[in-house]
Amino acid sequence: MPTDPPQPVYANVVQMTLGPFDMVLDFGFRSPEELARGEEADHEVVARVAMSLSHAKSMLPLMAKIIADYEQKFGTIPSPGFGDFSRE
Helix, strand or coil, X not given: XXXXXXXXXXXXXXXXXXXCCEEEEEEEECCHHHHHCCCCCCCEEEEEEEEEHXXXXXXXXXXXXXXXXXXHHHCCCCCCCHHHHCCC
């Protein structure tokens, strides 16, 4: 087992896949140049994380609290497309 933690990677794309018992998150990177050109190219997967659905669900309130605390201290984080998930 390695003693050093893995190196961090930067991702600006995530694809989520659900199974009956688990979730797989493929984190990827698309270059700004591809986005500027409007290319619909695939992204390079830089990390894959798999976890149980229970684990994923338990992370939601923790992540929400961390982000809320950050926004209270520094201001609102822009999140394009987030409004698409609102419930009416």
